[in-house]
Amino acid sequence: MTDAETKIINGVEIDLKKANRMLKRLIVKETTNIKTKRYNDSEMAKQIKKIIEEEVECY
Amino acid sequence: MFDKEYSFRGSHAAKVIKLTASFDQKNNKVFARNFDVYLLAPIVGFMYGRSAPIDRENNEKTDIFPDILIKNKNDLMFNYRLIMLLDKDYEPDFDERINKAFRYYGTEKAQPDEERYDSYVRGGVDVLYEKIMEGAKKPDDYLKNLYDFIEEFEERYNSSVSTDSILNLCKLARS
Amino acid sequence: MLLKNLRLTNFRQFKGEQLISFSTYPDRNVTIIMGENGSGKTTLAQAFTWCLYGDTDFEDKSMLSKAVALNMLPDEEASVRVELDLVHNGIEYTIIREQKYSKDSSGNLRRPSQTTFKIAFKGADGQREFVPDLETEIRMKEILPKELSKYFFFDGERIEKMSKEIRRGKSKEFAEAVKSLLGLSAFTAALNHLKSRSPSSVIRSYDNSYDAGSDVRIAQYTKEIDELDDKIDAITRRLAEIDKEEAIAQDKCDELKEKIVKFKDSEDLAKEREALRKKLNGLISSKASSTAVLLRTFNNNAQQYFAKKMMKDALQLLSEADKLDKGIPDIHERTIKFLIDRGSCICNNKIEFNNDAYKALMKVLEYIPPQSLGSLIGQFVRDCESKSKGGSSLFEDISEQYRIIRNFETDYADVENKIKLIEERLVNMENVGLLQKELINYERRLNYLKKERDELNIEQGSYETQKKLKIAERKELTLKDEANRKIEVYKAYAQYMYDVLLDEYTQKETETRNQLQKTVNGIFKHIYNGGLALSLDENYNVNIIVNDFRGYNSDVETSTAQSISVIFAFIAGVIKMARDSQNDENEMLVSEPYPLVMDAPLSAFDKTRIQTVCDILPKVAEQVIIFIKDTDGELAETHMGQQVGARYLFDKKNEFETYLVTR
Structure with a gap:
């Protein structure tokens, strides 16, 4: 997507490696859910938040 | 004979009634009156060589009142004279035919001539009926038959008789 | 979605239980059901929509077989039932709709009960399970949304109306449906989960989780931003409504103008008639x-x-x-x-x-x-x-x-x-004065809508500016607090993902649309060879374009043959795309094959096009089921012989009884 390591979004510096990793997890999750319909929208949103928070906190 | 009431009888009465009946909603008739049939029929009868006895099969009858006959006597006399002058089968001698045409009418001598004339009237009614009425079902058919009849007559006789030739003969006769 | 069996019980003229099994062989994917007009073709086609959505086009809304109704005794009960076996997403479903009819004590048929709707599926252990009643409607929507169904359960006789709808881009939901059909739903779902009006969406929920303890103004700003968001959303919704209303009014105006022109003719015609009289x-x-x-x-x-x-x-x-x-x-x-x-x-x-x-x-x-x-x-x-x-x-x-x-x-x-x-x-011409009046009303409406939109756009712009300002101010405050700063960071990541996904989605969507346009055109040219091409705009409106040597491009009037070709190319194109994208290596695209169920479509085409259509159909659709007149059916079989996997015939006993027999 981009070679730069960081990017400023809304005045916050983000790590693109982390960002793209969570993006990939997000798409896989969404694709699976479309097939299984296991989670509803708010459950999905919670899980996405979980992914984001986990990725941000980890090294 | 043309100053007293005339009656068509039997089948001829029936035919004359039909010939003078309305054939459409607009009150159109082939012949306006019995008299019109009576005026044309002897000519047609003579030309087609058709005569017919009085039909007494039934009592049907239809009349022409004397006043009409008297009023049109000249036209009727004209018919009578034409037929008398030309009916060679009836009277081969021309002088005698002239007498029949111009002298004997109205006298006792004319009795058989008048009979002869009347039989042409009836024969003519038969021809007119056959030509115009038979086979006609709707209003247009009557007109078609009438036209065909006239056209046939035109082709057979009148196309070879020009009005001028008659007028010339008249001049010749008067000179 | 592939259709396997249809079981009818006392449905209209199909008395008793009757079964029809559709061919699902990949190489012989066509099922032909032949019958004369009036033998039950349309009824069978309607059985699908009744089963799936509880709707039919019949004037007589009683579904119960007349022959059965006639023989019912007083106080007796009978039921109509349609079951459809299908495979969707690898799961075997049975869709069941049933309606009970009964007679009162004097032998009159009572008003029927509401239909009952059930969806059964084969669970992982092979056991038959039922979708909970409350979820059946939603599940049905996932299998095949109703608005999309008419493009797959396809009535040849309504073809012209459909073509107009497509040309007008009538329904946004159709565009949405097409997108989901083409495998873009993972993107839309992700985008929706990240940022939407729902308070549970990721960004929205972060907004609401700021710790206001550090500064009361944070909560105040959040509240104000929420309010602005609501206002902006309301305006956005109203704008969409305006678009819709405008399209309707514009349609009406066009229609009226056309009628008025026609009526001009009618005046002349009336004069001519008077002269002739x-x-x-x-x-x-x-x-x-x-x-x-x-x-x-x-x-x-x-x-x-x-x-x-x-x-x-x-x-x-x-x-x-x-x-x-x-x-x-x-x-x-x-x-x-x-x-x-x-x-x-x-x-x-x-x-x-x-x-x-x-x-x-x-x-x-x-x-x-x-x-x-x-x-x-x-x-x-x-x-x-x-x-x-x-x-x-x-x-x-x-x-x-x-x-x-x-x-x-x-x-x-x-x-x-x-x-x-x-x-x-x-005969069909109307009074021009009334038409003019109506036209003026609609034109006034259009003007009003235009004005309203302009005002709303300005208003929305000002709310957006206010919102940006408040967000910036709030951020300044939140960054001062450790906990809130974290939220700001999470939000930034969510926003980043949203931006990337939106960007990619827009690209993919454009790509898909171009691909669809290409596919549709390929098919259209095949059916209708006459210097015309189709173009799709972002709302999936289909326009017909003249390809002229001088490069003269314009939208042209469509004839019936064109309309039919357009709709057919469009449907065939969508199905073909859906099918192709399933074979795509890209895991991100989810798609599902769909069948094409058609009622008497060939009578709308001329002989030369029938062959083309027969040629394309089995290639573009995973499964083809056609109900057809005997004469058309023979033609279809001549052209599709190799692909036909199942043949049925309507055996019409009398007005009230038709039986399905295998040929």
């Missing part, structure tokens, strides 16, 4: 007058005319016999009688009874008036003269009148036919 009356009266004239001419001149030949012959005879004029001019019978009475002639000869002079004078009497032969003949000649003139033009006159009468028939029929044609054209 006059002509008709003229013909009738000219026939009547010709008839009258003909008969009058005949009656007045018949004697003269028919006697013509006789007159000529008589005159000929008379002139030859020298009998014509032997009279002495100006001598009257009275003159002679006077001479006889006087006993001496003008020449002084003595006149005595029976002497020569007497005899000569008596002879003279024959030729002089009043009753002389000569003058009688003279009179006769004069009669001939006048009568021959009278009858001279009878034949010509009568011929002329008769010609008019004879032409009447054809002239009349001709004019009458013209009037009939005009009346046929006039």
Whole structure:
């Protein structure tokens, strides 16, 4: 997507490696859910938040 | 004979009634009156060589009142004279035919001539009926038959008789 | 979604339980069901929609077999049931709809109960399970949304209306449906989860989780931003409504204008009809007058005319016999009688009874008036003269009148036919004044909508600016607090993902749309070869474009054949794309094959196109099920023979009973 390591979004510096990793997890999750319909929208949103928070906190 | 009431009888009465009946909603008739049939029929009868006895099969009858006959006597006399002058089968001698045409009418001598004339009237009614009425079902058919009849007559006789030739003969006769 | 079996129980003319199994072989994917009109083709097609959505197009809303209803006893109960076995997403489903009918004690059919709708599926362990009742509708939407279904359960007779809808891009939901069909739903779902109006969406929920403890203003800002968001959303929704209303009003305007133009024609047509009616009356009266004239001419001149030949012959005879004029001019019978009475002639000869002079004078009497032969003949000649003139033009006159009468028939029929044609054209034309009024109303509405939109756009812009400002101010405050700063970071990541996904989605969507346009065009050109091409805009509106050598491009009027080709190409294109994208390596695209179920589609095409259609159908759709007239069916089988995997026939016993038999 981009070679730069960081990017400023809304005045916050983000790590693109982390960002793209969570993006990939997000798409896989969404694709699976479309097939299984296991989670509803708010459950999905919670899980996405979980992914984001986990990725941000980890090294 | 043309100053007293005339009656068509039997089948001829029936035919004359039909010939003078309305054939459409607009009150159109082939012949306006019995008299019109009576005026044309002897000519047609003579030309087609058709005569017919009085039909007494039934009592049907239809009349022409004397006043009409008297009023049109000249036209009727004209018919009578034409037929008398030309009916060679009836009277081969021309002088005698002239007498029949111009002298004997109205006298006792004319009795058989008048009979002869009347039989042409009836024969003519038969021809007119056959030509115009038979086979006609709707209003247009009557007109078609009438036209065909006239056209046939035109082709057979009148196309070879020009009005001028008659007028010339008249001049010749008067000179 | 592939269809496996359809089981009908007492559904309309399908009495008892009847089963039809559709071919699912990949290489023989066509099922043909043949039957004459009225044998149950449409009913069978409707059985699908009734089963899936509880809807039918029937005027008689009673689904119960008439034959069954007739034999039901008072207080007895019977049910109508349609079950559809299908495979979707690798799961085997059975969709079941049932409705109970009963008779009251006097034997009248009661109003039927509500339909019951169930979805069963084979669970992971092979056990049959039911989707909970509350979720059946949602699940059905996932399997095949209703708005999309009409493009797969496809009624050849409604084809034109559909084509108009597609050309008008009537429904945004259709665009959405197409997108999901084309495998973009993972993107839309992700985008939706990250940022949407729902308070549970990731960004929204972060917004609401700021710890207001550090600064009361944070909560205040959040509240205000929420309010602005609500206002902006309301405006966005209203703008969408305006778009819709505008499209409807514009459609109506176009329709009215077209009608008004047509009505302009109708005025001319009405005038023409009036003229023709006059002509008709003229013909009738000219026939009547010709008839009258003909008969009058005949009656007045018949004697003269028919006697013509006789007159000529008589005159000929008379002139030859020298009998014509032997009279002495100006001598009257009275003159002679006077001479006889006087006993001496003008020449002084003595006149005595029976002497020569007497005899000569008596002879003279024959030729002089009043009753002389000569003058009688003279009179006769004069009669001939006048009568021959009278009858001279009878034949010509009568011929002329008769010609008019004879032409009447054809002239009349001709004019009458013209009037009939005009009346046929006039039938659907309306009063132009009312149309104008209506048009003005709609145009006013359009203007109003335009103004409203302009105002809303300005308002929305100002809310957006306010919102940005407040967000910036809030951020400044939140960054001062450790916990809130974390939220700000999470939000930034969510926003980043949202931006990337949106970007990619937009790209993919454009790509997909272009691909769809290409596919649709490929198919369209195949069906309709005539220098035309289709283009899709971002709302999936289909436009027909003329490909001219001079590069002249414009949207053109569509003929029926074109309309049919457009809709067909579109549907075939969507299905083909859906099918192709399933084979795509890209895991991010999710797609599902769909069947094409068609009711009598071929009758809409001409013979040359039928072959093309038959050729394309089994290639673009995973599964093809067609209900078809016998005549069309034979054609279809000729062209698709190899691909046909199952054949059925409607065996119509009577109006109320049809049976499905395998051929």
